[in-house]
Amino acid sequence: MMMPEDFVHxxxxxxxxxxxxxxxxxxEQFTRWYNEVQAAELTEYYxxxxxxxxxxxxxxxxxxxxxxxxxxxxTFYTNYNSRKGNELLGNPFASLCFYWKEVERQVRxxxxxxxxxxxxxxxxxxxxxxxxxxxAWASSQSDPLESAQALEAKVEEFRQRFAGxxxxxxxxxxxxxxxxxxxxxxxxxxxxxxxxxVYVATEAGKWSxxxxxx
Numbered sequence: 001m002m003m004p005e006d007f008v009h010x011x012x013x014x015x016x017x018x019x020x021x022x023x024x025x026x027x028e029q030f031t032r033w034y035n036e037v038q039a040a041e042l043t044e045y046y047x048x049x050x051x052x053x054x055x056x057x058x059x060x061x062x063x064x065x066x067x068x069x070x071x072x073x074x075t076f077y078t079n080y081n082s083r084k085g086n087e088l089l090g091n092p093f094a095s096l097c098f099y100w101k102e103v104e105r106q107v108r109x110x111x112x113x114x115x116x117x118x119x120x121x122x123x124x125x126x127x128x129x130x131x132x133x134x135x136a137w138a139s140s141q142s143d144p145l146e147s148a149q150a151l152e153a154k155v156e157e158f159r160q161r162f163a164g165x166x167x168x169x170x171x172x173x174x175x176x177x178x179x180x181x182x183x184x185x186x187x188x189x190x191x192x193x194x195x196x197x198v199y200v201a202t203e204a205g206k207w208s209x210x211x212x213x214x
Contacts, residue, residue: 012188014104017195019211026183026199026207027071030107033185034069037100049097050076052087060087066098067124073179074109075116077124079141080172086142088113094178104188109180121174126166133167134158189214 023029037045044065051061060083068075074096078084088094095110115121125133138154145151158167181201188194194214199207 011190012104012194013190015187016189017185017187017197019197019209022185022197022209024207026180027069029185030069030183033105033107037103040102042100042102045100050084051095051097052084053091053093054087055090060084067175073111073177075175075177077121077173077175079136079139080115080174082141088176096178106186107183108186109178109183111178111180111182113176113178116175116177118174122169124175125169125173130167134162136173137167137170
């Protein structure tokens with residue numbers, strides 16, 4: 001059992017955030033922060049925690065990659081028959097969390113989720129590496145698997161099936177877009193007195209913003 005003295009209590013000191021630093025639109029604010037971590041070449045800055053919940057109220061979370069965002073929302077791709085896909089089918093709401101340790105920043109958001117258009121999914125799938133395309137066909141994501149060798153054999157089966165031709169997108173694989181109605185920006189501060197601002201969607205595409213306690 002770990003005791004309090006076993007934990008390293010690192011302090012935060014790399015920045016601050018004030019209402020005067022914020023844009024009126026949280027997507028524009030996210031773009032500003034995202035461009036900064038991209039320019040800083042942080043490791044996997046596009047990684048985000050996706051949390052979904054079953055209809056019975058049982059939550060689950062995992063890391064997925066952000067594959068695009070705009071004023072409509074934030075896009076990721078997966079197997080529609082996976083656990084996350086089934087949970088989104090029964091409960092089409094989720095949350096995302098980005099944590100950029102190097103700059104002591106976090107962005108959290110929540111909202112409704114829907115599948116992107118087939119054209120968007122087709123375009124993204126066409127740009128994936130061949131082995132990733134084959135993996136999407138071979139893997140029954142989240143289902144029991146006999147062995148790693150069994151999965152590798154299925155990959156080879158589909159490699160032969162599509163040899164010499166274009167690999168189409170599997171019908172069970174594609175994108176989702178989370179359209180946030182609440183977004184929080186968190187900047188680490190000394191003594192755990194963090195700066196936190198929350199945008200909440202109002203009518204006609206407007207947003208209200210307020211500071212909240214750390």
